[in-house]
Amino acid sequence: MSEVRLQDAPFDPGALLTGFTTGRRASGAIVSFIGMVRDEGGSVSALELDAYPGFTETAIAGMADEAVGRFSLHDALVVHRTGLIQPGEPIVFVATAAAHRREAFEGADFLMDFLKSRAPFWKKSHEAGGPRWIEPSARDYEDAARWDALKDNR
């Protein structure tokens, strides 16, 4: 079970967490992650995020379902902003629910690593020196590769 939403409008992470948490009597652990646009000391004026409606949600839902299966999650939620996003605003919210905390932590961590390195978004950073397109960092690729190594060891 998982849910994926893309939206141009800002979202309230606290309200999403309350909705995700309410009524879960079998889940002992809920982990959430919020990714925020950093202002990098004022040099970034906005991020612009381009998605391919239909295609992007399907790809993310595939990652979420993989996280649910791999970490025995009871549920996973991904909410992602698209369009223009200002510094200090949340860009992504991920929540996972599981019986125990290790699964909930690893499920959210895994999902974020895959979102950051493989999700079909195209991201433009509007900076003082002009706009530039962003690709995943070397660290994003390394983070995602951790899970392949872990899988082999299990």
Next chain:
Amino acid sequence: MSEVRLQDAPFDPGALLTGFTTGRRASGAIVSFIGMVRDEGGSVSALELDAYPGFTETAIAGMADEAVGRFSLHDALVVHRTGLIQPGEPIVFVATAAAHRREAFEGADFLMDFLKSRAPFWKKSHEAGGPRWIEPSARDYEDAARWDALKDNR
């Protein structure tokens, strides 16, 4: 920087997360953990959590400060229920803020492992067969020991 609160009254995790998130322009990543009382299929009617006021907060603040230093966190918040807690209610809320997601995830994970194995609480489970006092599980001790091994490898 960190904050620790103990309270008998229930708390709203979403409201805590909104408060923790608002106004953070330098933090790119916020991770939260909510521990809930599981009903274990109806066999647990309540948890009763005993703390030593003054002593317990100080011990947890020490763990939170260690997490802040070790993972370069911008902030950490721990809110813990005491007294009688019903199944489905949150018992602990932990939030961490950092520049990047790996630090925020590891800080929250570390803090929860230490809270679960070493925090000065005494916990009674009210069950169908009568009340019983709970000690940390073998897995709680193993989870906490992971960090000693990681520290040696860094």
Next chain:
Amino acid sequence: MRVLLFGPLRDIAGWRERSFDPPLLTLSALRARLTSEDEALGEALRAPAVQAAVDKVVVRGDCALAPGAEIAFLPPMSGG
């Protein structure tokens, strides 16, 4: 037949979406058509990291296109 461009391809071409009527019959014919109209776009589309999706499914190599197909060109993804 609709063609969609994403990310930096939009900046290079100066458009995000176009209709082609009459439609092209194959992906290679569509690529040739786009290249004949805009050499810079054609070159960008030939980069090995640029993927093509037909009706939201990534395809490799050439393929036949239905008249109502939606073809998207996907440069390397930025991630979320």
Next chain:
Amino acid sequence: MRVLLFGPLRDIAGWRERSFDPPLLTLSALRARLTSEDEALGEALRAPAVQAAVDKVVVRGDCALAPGAEIAFLPPMSGG
């Protein structure tokens, strides 16, 4: 002088907090007094995993106690 019990020690003793006036002068004298009043509690307090805290600081072995000291006996902690 106040003495506090936590967790299962409360169930064994049947109390959570008591004042002692006149105060005991050392931790060992306090342990002896508690044991003389309640052998089951005394035995529980002698378990190696039970820690003693004086004015919220864990102490090992014996120590002198100030007249207004707060002494807590802490059985193995459950964690949060």
